[in-house]
Amino acid sequence: MKGSFYGLSTKQLTLFLAAVAFTTVLLVGWAKAPIVSSLIPSQGAALKLLPVVTDKVKEKEASKGVNGSEGMSPSVGIEVPVNSPEEAVNSPDTISSTATTEKENLTALNENIQETTTKREEDSHKQTQDSVAPLSSVTANSSLIGKEDVKTPPKSQGCSYAIGKWILDDNRPLYSGFGCKQWLSSMWACRLTQRTDFEYEKLRWQPKDCEMENFTGSKFLRRMQNKTVAFIGDSLGRQQFQSLMCMVTEGEERPDVLNVGWEYGLVKEKGHVRPDGWAYRFPSTNTTILYYWSASLCDLEPLNITNPFTDFAMHLDRPPSFLQRFLHRFDVLVLNTGHHWNRGKLEANRWIMHVGGKPNTNANIAGIAGAKNFTIYSIVKWVNSELPKYPGLKAFYRSISPRHFFNGDWNTGGTCDNTTPRSGDLQVLQDESIDPIAAGSVKGTRVKLLDITAISQLRDEGHISRYSIKATPGMQDCLHWCLPGVPDTWNELLFAQI
Numbered sequence: 001m002k003g004s005f006y007g008l009s010t011k012q013l014t015l016f017l018a019a020v021a022f023t024t025v026l027l028v029g030w031a032k033a034p035i036v037s038s039l040i041p042s043q044g045a046a047l048k049l050l051p052v053v054t055d056k057v058k059e060k061e062a063s064k065g066v067n068g069s070e071g072m073s074p075s076v077g078i079e080v081p082v083n084s085p086e087e088a089v090n091s092p093d094t095i096s097s098t099a100t101t102e103k104e105n106l107t108a109l110n111e112n113i114q115e116t117t118t119k120r121e122e123d124s125h126k127q128t129q130d131s132v133a134p135l136s137s138v139t140a141n142s143s144l145i146g147k148e149d150v151k152t153p154p155k156s157q158g159c160s161y162a163i164g165k166w167i168l169d170d171n172r173p174l175y176s177g178f179g180c181k182q183w184l185s186s187m188w189a190c191r192l193t194q195r196t197d198f199e200y201e202k203l204r205w206q207p208k209d210c211e212m213e214n215f216t217g218s219k220f221l222r223r224m225q226n227k228t229v230a231f232i233g234d235s236l237g238r239q240q241f242q243s244l245m246c247m248v249t250e251g252e253e254r255p256d257v258l259n260v261g262w263e264y265g266l267v268k269e270k271g272h273v274r275p276d277g278w279a280y281r282f283p284s285t286n287t288t289i290l291y292y293w294s295a296s297l298c299d300l301e302p303l304n305i306t307n308p309f310t311d312f313a314m315h316l317d318r319p320p321s322f323l324q325r326f327l328h329r330f331d332v333l334v335l336n337t338g339h340h341w342n343r344g345k346l347e348a349n350r351w352i353m354h355v356g357g358k359p360n361t362n363a364n365i366a367g368i369a370g371a372k373n374f375t376i377y378s379i380v381k382w383v384n385s386e387l388p389k390y391p392g393l394k395a396f397y398r399s400i401s402p403r404h405f406f407n408g409d410w411n412t413g414g415t416c417d418n419t420t421p422r423s424g425d426l427q428v429l430q431d432e433s434i435d436p437i438a439a440g441s442v443k444g445t446r447v448k449l450l451d452i453t454a455i456s457q458l459r460d461e462g463h464i465s466r467y468s469i470k471a472t473p474g475m476q477d478c479l480h481w482c483l484p485g486v487p488d489t490w491n492e493l494l495f496a497q498i
Contacts, residue, residue, distance in 0.1 A: 159496075162455065163429065164455070166206070166426035168204075175484055177192070177484055180251035188482065203459070224331070228290065228331050229287075229288070231244075232292045233294060233335055234337055234338065235339075236487075237293075240398070241289065243491055246484070256283060265322075277322075278290065292320070292323075295345075296337055298379075301313040309350075313352055313354040327383075327386060327390070328390060334450060336400070339403070341368050346368075376441045380441040387446050394497075397438055397447055399450065400438065400453055416461075417466050421459060422461075426458050427458075428455055435453040448497065463480065464482055
């Protein structure tokens with residue numbers, strides 16, 4: 001038949017050939033990639049189903065891995081700031097109990113600083129080349145981030161409590177300046193003086209990037225159950241101690257609180273105005289809060305115990321014997337020093353500087369500033385060396401509390417009787433501490449910085465000023481603070497970090 005093939009029409013033949021071609025293609029495809037396997041997600045497709053780890057999460061985890069905890073920046077070695085050529089400070093890394101000469105110590109210091117600087121530069125160079133480095137280690141020149149990232153780099157740390165502003169809060173103060181007579185020295189209770197403005201009591205510190213937990217006495221006692229908080233330092237440390245006692249008790253009389261100063265040798269000795277400190281225990285939670293007076297943070301040793309007018313060895317490289325003796329009993333430790341470091345105080349107290357158990361002959365730390373800085377580094381280093389023995393201990397070095405004498409100094413007519421902050425701007429924008437000695441001393445250690453300097457610098461209206469109970473004219477106190485007041489915030493910052 002015309003137009004047919006073996007009885008098949010042209011149309012039927014075309015369909016048959018098409019079917020054969022399709023079957024052939026299908027069989028070849030099956031041999032190379034079976035249909036069943038095509039229904040199973042590939043390895044790459046399966047990975048896309050996992051949670052996506054963002055750069056921010058990587059950064060946070062990297063920070064934890066380097067530091068062991070959030071909120072501490074990684075560092076290498078110890079930097080020693082130098083205020084001026086005549087106030088150069090030896091790094092504690094050069095402290096030695098051997099008979100090494102002072103010249104050798106100074107050489108070791110310079111080598112240590114150079115080595116630390118070189119290592120920092122090498123680490124920084126390495127981090128900028130490492131594609132998984134935390135963003136905090138990436139410089140503006142790194143190819144890992146764009147221009148927008150340079151302008152607003154994401155935070156690799158936890159909350160920075162030192163950045164923020166003072167705001168009015170009608171729920172302040174946390175206790176009554178009239179009522180906290182059991183714990184608060186009357187000379188610091190400005191409600192008992194002639195002062196009539198108390199707006200300074202209503203200011204609360206608000207960190208910029210986080211909420212600070214509201215402080216209550218019950219929260220503090222629960223958190224510190226079976227624990228001891230110790231303040232060791234000068235009169236500003238004593239103010240912080242009294243502030244905390246008032247905050248925990250809310251300024252109320254507490255006959256149940258026990259005086260346990262005797263357990264720590266804190267008893268008034270014959271002929272003394274007061275004991276060297278105080279210790280109180282809250283029986284409900286077995287919480288102890290204590291203060292020990294150590295204006296210099298040095299170990300003071302009488303050179304002749306039989307002479308009541310003896311000189312004292314002021315060991316710049318030794319912590320107070322009280323701290324050495326009772327450190328094992330502390331769970332939170334707050335250290336401070338600063339304002340007693342002047343030539344007049346040392347001479348009046350007959351303190352003779354010693355290093356390595358001998359009178360100091362190193363000109364670099366013979367000056368007051370150099371000796372103070374050397375001591376801070378030394379004591380922080382000692383505390384850090386002890387921390388592995390006491391894994392539960394949290395140690396802080398508190399930065400210096402600022403003075404606000406205007407138009408003179410404490411003995412030349414300086415004043416601070418303004419009722420509102422002079423700056424007008426009640427915010428801190430910079431993350432770096434304005435107390436470089438305190439900040440430098442804790443770098444590379446597990447001792448934390450309780451940074452209160454910048455936030456307190458804004459509060460010049462909060463000092464005792466010209467007010468007193470007896471209303472007698474005289475020098476103004478622009479060093480100590482009215483309570484309730486600024487030191488309460490120091491304790492809120494402490495509470496947030498324990």
